[in-house]
Amino acid sequence: MPPPPTDQVPVCPRHPDRESYVRCQRCGRPTCPECQRPAAVGIQCVDCVREGARTVRQGRTVFGGSATDGRPLVTMTIIGICVAVYLLQQVVPGLTNRIAFVPALADTEPWRFLTSGFAHGPIYHIAFNMYALWIMGQYLEPLLGRARFVALYVLSAVGGSVVYLLMSTPQSYQDALLNGPGSWYTSAVGASGAVFGLFGAFLVLQRRLGRSAAGMYVIIGINAVIGFVIPGIAWQAHLGGLVTGAACAAAIGYLGRAKGPMQPGDRRIHWAALAAVGIVLVLLAVARYSTA
Template sequence: MAEQPASPDAVAPVPVCPRHPDRESYVRCQRCMRPTCPECQRPAAVGIQCVDCVAEGAKTVRQVRTVFGGAVTDGRPVVTMTLIGICVAVFLAQSAVPGFERQIWFSPVLGQSEPWRFITSAFAHGSIMHIAFNMYALWIMGTYLEPMLGRARFIAIYLLSAFGGSVFYLLLAAPQSYEEAVAFGPGMWWTPAVGASGAVFGLFGAFLVLQRRLGRSAAGMYVIIGINAVIGFVLPNIAWQAHLGGALTGAAAAAAIAYLGRNRGPLKPVDRRVHWVALGGLSVLLVVLSLAKYATA
């Protein structure tokens, strides 16, 4: 039996957006051909796509990475600005709250029972000149290294360098034995160390390694490090041990990122897991050195 032709008076259903059924939409996605309302429309290379198709397509696009495997950002040094903001806030708290600095500074004896001081001391400063120099150096290094490394790797190097600076201060500034501590008095165990200098020197060390890996000159940085090294031995109340520890830790962390996990072939991505395993191993090494020092002192 033949089909009856559709009545000319029949009304076609009004197309509606699948995500918003209460909205009429006569624009269709060029990918799935479903109706899409203005809120769900996304401009594409050809026509309009719905938000669901755009999200599905994004899953198949490889994320752009920096040369060292970090996620490419919009260029703003968000981590650097955050670190500077924290340091400034802590410095203001030191001025406003009596005794606040003593809660976060590092000394060998306090670090044994309150290990968080290995890190928190890097956010406190002794004077306006102290914080001004460190924050200026952090800004210069951060605006260059953060986009190159990616935010996660940059903050990892910074915090590891701060930790390494405190560890080397413990290893080199604290007494080598209980007898030595008795001979020189308890002051050596209690001498505090504050400031982001160890972390900043870690960025200096990372800069040297990364510049060498990229085949770029770092002559100016050698001069800066040399001048600061001399100042550390000439002027009093400067923890050169933390500077040394931060620089070595930062250089080691940057070397792990720059040289490990690099697959052969121009189209093969960096194996980022190797980086984090290496950085984790460096953290464990610093912890072991600290525990060994406390166990033998």
């Protein structure tokens, strides 16, 4: 009996030189052992497995962020940036003065509203801020999703600078040396405003989830007292970050979210609300400079 024609021998589409009598349960094409993937029922080819992965709905956190593997990559990146900037401050003369927030200069050098949040003073300053950032980031970043966490951190840092500006008074440089933080010519540095933004977000989100946040109230209270007792601490930036972070968290936790899974439209509302927070901060800064 003559052999069957070669065009009737099933071959793997990805490897035409290989005969295969096993077919994919999804598309029905022959698939060789190298291209076979075990499925819930039978075998699927690699192409169908890849296509299925693209069509599977991406996991979301309770507040609509993209589910991750739990590693706080954004938090670690921010810590790395702050440490790198701190090291540069020690070796680059004048760097701190160029990136610190100074109300008298920030109207023409607006990057100071954000860059000041990555610079620090003494070693204990950066040590405390990075420790607090690490603790809060491990909880908030997976909960919000990385993109929302970045927005929260950046807006809180800027919010701290804006409130520091709003509560500053246009004084001469000589008067500023005597009056300390809050005057028009006094600089402010540190991630404290952004960290306090994370504190504020934690309070709001814990309340939204029906969880206790009693310990955080104690931490905020202690830091508030320290800000008034120890000279040289820009408590205005702490206040601004706290309020801004709470506002961002309220937008994420309460706007557009009905009972049940969060919908794509809710996420658009959240981003619009976060953008609105940013616009308000810009308008407040512009208004303050226009009346100075």
